[in-house]
Amino acid sequence: MRIALRLSVVIVLLLLSCKHEGKAKKIEEPQRGLVAESAMVVSARVEASQIGIAILKKGGNAFDAMMATEMALAVTYPYAGNLGGGGFLVYRLTDGTKGALDYREKAPLASNRDMFLDENGNVIKGKSTVGSLAVGVPGTIAGIFKAQERFGVLDVKTILQPVIDLANKGYVVTGQQANRFKNYDSIFRVVNKKEIYFNKNIKKGDRINNSPLAETLSRIAENGRDEFYKGETANKLVEFLQSHGSIITLEDLSKYEAKWRDPITFQYDNLTITSMSPPSSGGICLNQIMTMVEPFDLGDFGHNSLKSIQVMVEAEKRAYADRSFYLGDPDFVEIPSETLLSEVYLENRMKDFSFNRSTPADSISHGEIMGYESEETTHYSIVDQFGNAIAVTTTLNGGYGSKLYADKLGFFLNNEMDDFSSKPGEPNYYGLIGAEANSIAPEKRMLSSMTPTIVEKDGEFYMSLGTPGGSTIITSVFQTILNVHEFGLTMQEAVNAPRFHNQWLPDEIRMEPNGFAEKLINQLESLGYKINQTRSPVIGKVDGILILEDGRLEGGADRRGDDTAVGF
Ligand code: GLY
Numbered sequence: 001m002r003i004a005l006r007l008s009v010v011i012v013l014l015l016l017s018c019k020h021e022g023k024a025k026k027i028e029e030p031q032r033g034l035v036a037e038s039a040m041v042v043s044a045r046v047e048a049s050q051i052g053i054a055i056l057k058k059g060g061n062a063f064d065a066m067m068a069t070e071m072a073l074a075v076t077y078p079y080a081g082n083l084g085g086g087g088f089l090v091y092r093l094t095d096g097t098k099g100a101l102d103y104r105e106k107a108p109l110a111s112n113r114d115m116f117l118d119e120n121g122n123v124i125k126g127k128s129t130v131g132s133l134a135v136g137v138p139g140t141i142a143g144i145f146k147a148q149e150r151f152g153v154l155d156v157k158t159i160l161q162p163v164i165d166l167a168n169k170g171y172v173v174t175g176q177q178a179n180r181f182k183n184y185d186s187i188f189r190v191v192n193k194k195e196i197y198f199n200k201n202i203k204k205g206d207r208i209n210n211s212p213l214a215e216t217l218s219r220i221a222e223n224g225r226d227e228f229y230k231g232e233t234a235n236k237l238v239e240f241l242q243s244h245g246s247i248i249t250l251e252d253l254s255k256y257e258a259k260w261r262d263p264i265t266f267q268y269d270n271l272t273i274t275s276m277s278p279p280s281s282g283g284i285c286l287n288q289i290m291t292m293v294e295p296f297d298l299g300d301f302g303h304n305s306l307k308s309i310q311v312m313v314e315a316e317k318r319a320y321a322d323r324s325f326y327l328g329d330p331d332f333v334e335i336p337s338e339t340l341l342s343e344v345y346l347e348n349r350m351k352d353f354s355f356n357r358s359t360p361a362d363s364i365s366h367g368e369i370m371g372y373e374s375e376e377t378t379h380y381s382i383v384d385q386f387g388n389a390i391a392v393t394t395t396l397n398g399g400y401g402s403k404l405y406a407d408k409l410g411f412f413l414n415n416e417m418d419d420f421s422s423k424p425g426e427p428n429y430y431g432l433i434g435a436e437a438n439s440i441a442p443e444k445r446m447l448s449s450m451t452p453t454i455v456e457k458d459g460e461f462y463m464s465l466g467t468p469g470g471s472t473i474i475t476s477v478f479q480t481i482l483n484v485h486e487f488g489l490t491m492q493e494a495v496n497a498p499r500f501h502n503q504w505l506p507d508e509i510r511m512e513p514n515g516f517a518e519k520l521i522n523q524l525e526s527l528g529y530k531i532n533q534t535r536s537p538v539i540g541k542v543d544g545i546l547i548l549e550d551g552r553l554e555g556g557a558d559r560r561g562d563d564t565a566v567g568f
Pocket of ligand 1: 377395397398447448471
């Protein structure tokens, strides 16, 4: 690490934190997150991280801990943790084998390309975002069982019992959580046509439980994966959904399968980066962006410096332009991955980049624009005592998904249908355009930005990371890797550092408010960049684990949420 650079980064981070605390701090040691000897779980809730660690302590491995952590998030973090959604897993086994699992939701059999359009062909506001038609066929239970069956060592009952106990005994509501229950209360009432269990009366510090969810999990522990897709839970779920006008049937549930996928793997300096392949755009975009910035000496330019930001956002713009046009479910559309990821192609994409001015978005092909994605998702990383590492990002899409709450089952349903392009080729009601590659078709998976990522350094495991944040997921993962590798930050500092984002269109750099100096913003504006500091109060909530030189693990749990690292 370059000492001067490190010092300037630390000064910026400290000034930012002093702003909140109102007191000066001495600039000394790197600010590390939790450091542990052999194993760690970092997730959006302390209870979920603790349960994951408890499973590891029982002799389980990362894949057993995955099942427990993911279900504990469904209990304690209903905002994004789920049984009614889907996700992606990227793994690296202790022998270096890498792979990926896709448990993304699917469009129902009765869905069709124009299902969110009115008779004039216009997008009907809200139809793909709230209520029963927004719901895709959930993949989470299929995903955690498929991963655990293949790689796990404990039996499912042992794994799920602590989660069932947690759902019965309850957990303490945090301030952020209480605010969310309050803010979403009215829309919950409208969608569910009644007050639901999660409502504005829940206060910070209250202990709440979820016995319907405990019962659902008990049946799943007893009967296995098919309980959710073919059993009593499936029947109850379909009955509930159809009573709210859903087109999802028992056949949809019984046909759902999670799929092993080849992940995207590429080289950046001495790092080997492995991330999620389509139907997530994460791996391809991350690969494109990192290959485009690699020829530039970002380390010398400096962390969040004018030149670094310029190079990074220009690469982001070009990758997101390609994303919008070419990417979709690989089972349905041909993705020209080889070309999109070739060095010649990417070198050519950056040919018109200049430090003297912003490249206008409308001069960058491809001329179709990405669909709207909301920003509520959750990520967790696990490294076990055997050396297996996993990165998992899971989502309901929007906060509490479709807001439809299956009260007898104890969980929310996703609104992932909104991740399709409702009307390919024309602006939707957010003013954005989607592409044909991501149009709706029965059983198709909607395009995602989730980017669970594993990084190796000189062939050894180095980092596991990921984040929520919709379209900002890819750029948050990108910046966090560079924060560690190019700018020498610790895992915790890398996660805490202020973030920026450019997604081609709208033609602007989104920046976290109060994270960047006014002078820098003025310089960017004078070069033609439009800066938006109001769109995203926070960009991403990155959770990650880094291996230190002495072999110990450092957790980075994002200060922006209630995220917590637990290890031993
Ligand atoms: N729903 C957010 C994503 O999949 O990217």
